[in-house]
Amino acid sequence: MKKIQMVDLKGQYENIKERVNSSILNVIETTTFINGPEVHEFQKELEEYLDVKHVIPCANGTDALQIAMMGLGLEPGDEVITADFTFAATVEVIALLQLTPVLVDVDSINFNIDVEAIKKAITPKTKAIVPVHLFGLAANMDEIMEIAEEHNLYVIEDNAQGIGADYTSKDGTKKKTGTIGHVASTSFFPSKNLGCYGDGGAIFTNDDDLAHQIRGIVNHGMYERYHHDVVGVNSRLDSIQAAVLRAKLPHLDAYNTARQRAAQKYTDAFKDHKHIITPTGCGNCSGTTFEACNCHVFHQYTLRIINADRDALVSYLFENGIPSGVYYPIPLHLQKAYKDERYNEADFAVTNQLVKEVISLPMHTELDDEQIDYITKTVIEFIG
Ligand SMILES: *Cc1c(COP(=O)(O)O)cnc(C)c1O
Numbered sequence: 001m002k003k004i005q006m007v008d009l010k011g012q013y014e015n016i017k018e019r020v021n022s023s024i025l026n027v028i029e030t031t032t033f034i035n036g037p038e039v040h041e042f043q044k045e046l047e048e049y050l051d052v053k054h055v056i057p058c059a060n061g062t063d064a065l066q067i068a069m070m071g072l073g074l075e076p077g078d079e080v081i082t083a084d085f086t087f088a089a090t091v092e093v094i095a096l097l098q099l100t101p102v103l104v105d106v107d108s109i110n111f112n113i114d115v116e117a118i119k120k121a122i123t124p125k126t127k128a129i130v131p132v133h134l135f136g137l138a139a140n141m142d143e144i145m146e147i148a149e150e151h152n153l154y155v156i157e158d159n160a161q162g163i164g165a166d167y168t169s170k171d172g173t174k175k176k177t178g179t180i181g182h183v184a185s186t187s188f189f190p191s192k193n194l195g196c197y198g199d200g201g202a203i204f205t206n207d208d209d210l211a212h213q214i215r216g217i218v219n220h221g222m223y224e225r226y227h228h229d230v231v232g233v234n235s236r237l238d239s240i241q242a243a244v245l246r247a248k249l250p251h252l253d254a255y256n257t258a259r260q261r262a263a264q265k266y267t268d269a270f271k272d273h274k275h276i277i278t279p280t281g282c283g284n285c286s287g288t289t290f291e292a293c294n295c296h297v298f299h300q301y302t303l304r305i306i307n308a309d310r311d312a313l314v315s316y317l318f319e320n321g322i323p324s325g326v327y328y329p330i331p332l333h334l335q336k337a338y339k340d341e342r343y344n345e346a347d348f349a350v351t352n353q354l355v356k357e358v359i360s361l362p363m364h365t366e367l368d369d370e371q372i373d374y375i376t377k378t379v380i381e382f383i384g
Pocket of ligand 1: 188
């Protein structure tokens with residue numbers, strides 16, 4: 001059996017090596033390192049893939065979130081509601097811009113921001129909601145867009161983990177995650193579903209004026225050379241990363257399918273186990289497998305371990321050559337940087353529970369059946 005890895009970037013590279021190497025070499029030979037044709041072509045190809053009017057590439061997923069918020073003109077003191085159970089980047093940029101982060105609990109079924117908790121958290125100062133499509137499954141966008149419309153709020157989708165997923169609305173229409181809210185961000189960090197070989201990110205929007213605004217912000221606030229109309233940043237996707245992404249984008253659907261098949265195999269093996277809760281889909285689509293729905297692209301395959309020792313399971317797996325991860329071990333509202341006296345522990349019951357129960361198993365495009373069988377057998381062996 002091949003050594004099991006949490007993420008196998010080398011195996012994936014071997015399959016696209018020629019194209020990647022020649023594209024990178026071409027950037028070097030043509031010395032089009034910054035804003036070269038690869039960046040522009042990638043932007044157009046991603047717009048087409050997502051069916052979104054504007055993709056604005058930038059340096060990483062954290063910048064993408066920050067720039068989206070700057071583009072919307074959010075101002076110090078504005079409140080932005082986001083999930084307590086996510087990677088810190090989301091809340092970090094809210095705080096950096098001197099906006100007020102308002103963390104709320106998540107849903108115990110899909111791990112995404114809880115719609116009722118959003119409603120409770122809205123005040124006259126609320127300006128935006130940031131749903132995160134955590135682990136690759138879309139948040140409840142129908143309900144979130146309804147709330148946003150009713151209260152005149154912006155919706156910024158953090159799609160760093162969800163690229164390529166479809167969101168099925170209650171009326172049956174499908175859209176790619178990241179094209180539903182007013183603006184979205186994504187990350188091309190190497191281990192993400194569409195990863196480059198360094199840092200990269202992008203902002204998506206269907207709003208022409210906002211896209212124009214954002215294109216200036218990523219380039220020092222310039223709309224005309226050496227005229228700085230707004231305070232901007234320097235955030236670029238470099239041409240070598242764009243070349244890698246162009247080589248990988250045509251494979252994104254196949255990569256996500258490989259993840260969904262691995263997830264299906266895990267889920268079938270753990271079905272109805274009394275100490276294990278397996279991940280769900282969106283609940284709106286009618287497909288009977290993850291592959292048929294494409295509503296979950298499994299950036300992570302995350303189980304809840306119920307009435308059993310999750311940390312001992314992590315150690316047991318490690319001793320048996322199986323890496324795993326706990327995403328995320330501490331709720332954001334309990335992090336030193338983001339503590340706030342207004343928070344009430346009783347409002348975070350789900351997140352407080354999930355941090356004790358979740359475990360993410362190896363998930364990447366190169367997992368084979370033998371490895372998955374060994375992993376599931378080892379989990380069940382420990383947990384009984
Ligand atoms: C990875 C990630 C980010 C940040 O992306 P970077 O490219 O590492 O800056 C933001 N939000 C979420 C949910 C992520 O998973």
